[in-house]
Amino acid sequence: MMKINGYKDNYEMFVKSSGNKSLPVIKPKEYNFNxxxxxxxxxxxxxxxxxxxxxxxxxxxxxxxxxxxxxxxxxxxxxxxxxxxxxxxxxxxxxxxxxxxxxxxxxxxxxxxxxxxxxxxxxxxxxxxxxxxxxxxxxxxxxxxxxxxxxxxxxxxxxxxxxxxxxxxxxxxxxxxxxxxxxxxxxxxxxxxxxxxxxxxxxxxxxxxxxxxxxxxxxxxxxxxxxxIVSGTTQITKNPIGLKIARLTTEVIKNSGYFVNGFSFQTGAGGISLAVAKYLKDLMKETNIKGSFASGGITSYLVEMLEEGYFEKLFDVQCFDLEAVRSIRDNGNHIPISASKYANINDDCVVNDLDFVILGATEIDLHFNVNVTTSSTGEIMGGSGGHSDTSYGSKVTIVVSQLFNARIPVIKDQVICKTTPGETVDVLVTERGIAINPLRLDLIERLKKTNLPLKTIRELKAISDELVGIPQEIPFTDQVIAVVEYRDGSVIDFIYKKAL
Amino acid sequence: MKLNKPAKAGTYESNDIYIMIFPGYNSNIIELESVVYETFGEQIKSVINESLNLFQLTGVLVKAIDKGALDFTIRARMTTAIKRGMSNE
Missing domain, CATH: 3.40.1080.10 (Glutaconate Coenzyme A-transferase)
Incomplete structure (x- = not known):
């Protein structure tokens, strides 16, 4: 073998590129820049x-x-x-x-x-x-x-x-x-x-x-x-129960210890989540506290908060309405980010800098595991999106939901599908009380000093069971139709086909 | 007791139930449609039966369209429908 002085001992001659852009190939290619x-x-x-x-x-x-x-x-x-x-x-x-x-x-x-x-x-x-x-x-x-x-x-x-x-x-x-x-x-x-x-x-x-x-x-x-592109859910709820939940959530934020100048915030586009943004704005006005950034799917409510100076920046991976589209085009502080920058565990992702995230739930169990992937009867109807990413990254993860609606209870002994692990969910706010994950001693300590209606998640479930009753079991077969992967690639749950 | 005429109570609103009752059948029959049929169908039927038994009614067809009503709502709608059906006006 030919010996070359001053070069690495083992080297591979270039044979050919596979064409896969994840590999370090030579650029530009044939068709670039023409x-x-x-x-x-x-x-x-x-x-x-x-x-x-x-x-x-x-x-x-x-x-x-x-x-x-x-x-x-x-x-x-x-x-x-x-x-x-x-x-x-x-x-x-x-x-x-x-x-x-x-x-x-x-x-x-x-x-x-x-x-x-x-x-x-x-x-x-x-x-x-x-x-x-x-x-x-x-x-x-x-x-x-x-x-x-x-x-x-x-x-x-x-x-x-x-x-x-x-x-x-x-x-x-x-x-x-x-x-x-x-x-x-x-x-x-x-x-x-x-x-x-x-x-x-x-x-x-x-x-x-x-x-x-x-x-x-x-x-x-x-x-x-x-x-x-305007999804059906991007309207503030008019339901008084939803508004009550949003008000309680804003109180949780206020008294959590993390509501200080420079805090960051994300909320989904659900009706209650949007109402939280509205009440949060009132609170920020009242206390003169300003936020650093809001992130996620961006709606007109957050655009308004940016324009009025409540937040310095918006980090936007996806616009939920046309107001947000206009803003990202015209406002330099409304910054588009890639999904990697948003939530990839191998990137310096924005979710890790979040103080508060407001999320929804189809079901939540006694260990705070959340299902947003299937309906409460086991049909696929959604998925994590950024739910478990933001839940992991955020310092205070708040799930907002009615305790029950149209006889469908949110708290279950066991969720049909574990989308987001309970270890990463901190607070459940319902119209009939607020449950804090027992792992969050700091939040329990601070919120105990308020007159907020704190309950254990078991107590909330008892109230729900009393009014709604215990649902019949949904029978499933042993055929796996979906694998649910957590953000690091580990399998967090399987979804089974329902029995007829 | 006896049902004199068909009667109805309730609405199609979420969290409510729409009840229609008809006299003149051989036994009590319940036809239920519900948004929570899979999880609460049996419970809803048993509440409807309780109401029929409370008024000692037999030979009634109950058509119920449920939008997620809780038990007390179902009882209230049943009671109203039955009382309307028993009146002679």
């Missing part, structure tokens, strides 16, 4: 992509229930009689109902997602999919790709605006959706990345995804319906 990326016909593009049975295809969900990209691409792929595909879609909504047929006819044999609702969730719940559904978290999705547990063959990225280099902006265009944080990792790691856009401009100066990661640009008439 106009040859542009395609005007989906069929032709799919020919070029050389799709094969068993491949993994990724999609993102920033257009939410107004997304046309996933259906458009998958329906064309179905026509090609491809089989056994894995769909790596960050979330699935009711608009994606054509997937049911593809699951039934074997085009799609497996789905990875952080949130699945609507007809697709129903079909999977009925056991129609060949392989198991893997339900990860928003942060976990990035980790799975980065660690190579799943390799994306082609990423299809709905791009509200794109230039000819493939630089993508979510902030402008007729279907602007604001942040596109969930698509960033897909673009970086997929073997091939396709930007699908209905708005091509020249030379974007300000973009969310760098064109060097994009291999093809497909021009289509419409990527979706921007109105559909």
């Amino acid at each position: 106009e040859k990326k542009l395609r005007k016909n989906l069929t032709q593009l799919l020919d070029e992509l050389d799709l094969k049975d068993g491949m993994t295809l990724s999609f993102h969900h920033h257009l939410r229930n107004g997304d046309h990209v996933l259906n458009m691409v998958m329906e064309e792929i179905e026509k090609r009689k491809l089989k056994d595909l894995t769909l790596y879609a960050s979330s699935i909504f009711p608009i994606h109902s054509p997937l049911v047929r593809m699951i039934e006819n074997g085009t799609i044999s497996q789905v990875y997602s952080a949130y699945v609702s609507g007809p697709v969730a129903k079909a999977i719940s009925e056991g129609k999919m060949e392989k198991v559904l893997v339900m990860h978290t928003h942060g976990g999705r990035v980790r799975i790709i980065e660690m190579g547990e799943v390799t994306i063959d082609v990423a299809f990225i709905g791009a509200p605006t794109c230039d000819l280099f493939g630089n993508i902006s979510g902030k402008i265009g007729k279907n602007a959706c604001g942040a596109i944080g969930y698509a960033v990792t897909d673009a970086q790691y997929a073997k091939k990345s396709v930007a699908i856009t209905d708005n091509i401009v020249e030379g974007l100066a300000n973009y969310d995804i760098d064109g060097k990661y994009i291999d093809y640009i497909l021009k289509v008439n419409s990527i979706g319906d921007a109105q559909g």
Whole structure:
């Protein structure tokens, strides 16, 4: 063997690159930085992509229930009689109902997602999919790709605006959706990345995804319906019970010991959670305490708080309404972040800097384990999203829920599906009392000094059982239809098919 | 006691139950639709039966459309429907 003085003892000659962008290959590639990326016909593009049975295809969900990209691409792929595909879609909504047929006819044999609702969730719940559904978290999705547990063959990225280099902006265009944080990792790691856009401009100066990661640009008439990105839940509740829960929650925040200048905050888009944001603003005004940042899916209520100076910054992985889209475009302190920056355990993620997060629950058990993945009768109807990511990161995790609604109790002896582990959940606020996780001695100590209605979670359950009664057991088979993965990749629960 | 005519009580609002009762059957029949049928169907039927027994009614068809009512609501709606059905006005 040839000996070279002054160079490492063992070296490998360069043979060839696998083309996987997670590996340190030479860039730019053949098509970077010229106009040859542009395609005007989906069929032709799919020919070029050389799709094969068993491949993994990724999609993102920033257009939410107004997304046309996933259906458009998958329906064309179905026509090609491809089989056994894995769909790596960050979330699935009711608009994606054509997937049911593809699951039934074997085009799609497996789905990875952080949130699945609507007809697709129903079909999977009925056991129609060949392989198991893997339900990860928003942060976990990035980790799975980065660690190579799943390799994306082609990423299809709905791009509200794109230039000819493939630089993508979510902030402008007729279907602007604001942040596109969930698509960033897909673009970086997929073997091939396709930007699908209905708005091509020249030379974007300000973009969310760098064109060097994009291999093809497909021009289509419409990527979706921007109105559909407003999810159905983004309204403050008018229900007096919900408002009472929100007021109690604000009192918990105030007296927790963490409500000081520079605190940080995240809330979901549920009716009660939004009401908390509203009351929190009143409290901040009254006490003259200012926050550092609010994060997460961003709504108009948080935009208003940014504009009025209650928070210095918003870190936004996904806009929940069109007000948020406008703000992220116009306001430099409304900062888009990637899903990795948001919640990936291998990144300096924002969730770790959270002081408070307000979350919902379908079910919570006596150990504070939370289910937001299935309904209380065991059908898949959601998923973690960022629930368990933020719950882990935040110093005070508060779950807000009515003790029961329409005879459906929230507190159970055992949750049907463990989405978020109880060790990371600190407080449950209901209209009939507040339960603090016994692990949080500091919070118990501080809140005991107030006149808030503190109860143990067992006491709350007793009140609920007395009024609602004990539900009949839901019978399940031993067929696993979904694996629930925690943010670090460990399996936290299985979802079983229901018995008929 | 005896039911003189069909009667109804309740609403389709969440947390309520809509009850319709009809006389003239051979035995008591309960037709229940409920948003919590899987978890509380049997309990709701037993509360409806209790109410029928309390008024010693037989041969009544009860059609109930439940939107998650608690037991006391079901009893109240049943009592109202039965009293309406027993009146001669």
